[in-house]
Amino acid sequence: MFKLFGSIFVDSSEAEKSISRTEEKAEGLGTKLGNGIKTAAKWGTAIVGGASAAVGGLLAVTNQTAEYADEIDKLSERTGINREELQRWKYAAAQSGADIGKLEVGVKTLSGYMDDAINGNEKAQEAFTKLGISLDDLKNKSQEDIFSAVMNGLADMEQGAQRNALGNDLLGKSYTEMLPLLNSGSEGMKELRDRADELGIVMSEDMVKANVTFGDTLQDIKESFGGVVRGLTDSFLPMMQQFADFIIDNMPAIQEMLGGVMNSLGDAVA
8 A cells, every 4th residue: 555655646657557457356446445445535534544643653752752861861960970871770770670760869878978988087988998999089080980880899799798788878778779780790780781782772962962852842832832722711711701600690590490300300200
C-alpha cells in the first residue's frame, strides 16, 4: 500500500500498472484492500487518522523524552555530576535494582564530608585515605571524580562492618540503596556503565539541554492555551451567570415540576 501511494505521488503510470495487474487477477482493488475501505472518503479518513495517530504517538514519545531529560538535568544540577555520566550511573543502578534518585542524598553527604576533610577534620581525611583519596585530590578534583573514586573504592573493599561504616559515613542513607551495585565490584560497575553507551541510551549534554528546552516550550504552549480557555470563560461568564440566576429565581417552579414528574414516575414503577 505504501509503495502504491508513493508511486501515485511520483509517477501515476506505476500506480496504473499496479491496478491493472490487480484487475487481471480478477481481484478488484476494493476487494484487495478489504471491505473496510471502499470509497475515496474512507481512504481519506484512514490516511488522516493514521497520520494523526503517528503524530500523536511521536509527540507522546518526544514529551516522555523531554521529561526524562528534565529529570537528568535537574539531578545533574543538584549533584554536580555531568548529564552523560549521570545517565550511566542511572542505568547501572537500575540494573542492580537501585534507585538513582537516592544518589542525590549520597552526593550531598559526600560533599559535606569533603568540606570537613578539606577544613582539617581528621576523621573525614582518614575516611578518604582508606579509599586512596588524598587531600590534594579533594582540593583539585571535581565532585564527580571524587564520587566515582569513592564508589570504586567501596566496591573493591571486602564486604563487612568496616565497609558498611565507611559507606554510611561518606554516602549516608543512600549507601544501603547502592549496596547491590557496589557488590558487583568496580569492574562490574564499569561494565554496566559502558553497557549504557553500547545500547545507545546515553543522551549527550547538548541533547539533554535541547529536550529540556523543548519540554519548557511545550509547557509554555499548554499555559498559553490555558489562557485562551480562561479568556473564553470570561466571555461566557456573564451569560452563564444570567442562566444561574434564572435557575435560582425559578427554583420553586422547577422543584414543583420535577416533583410532579417524580411522583408520576413512582406511580408508574409501582
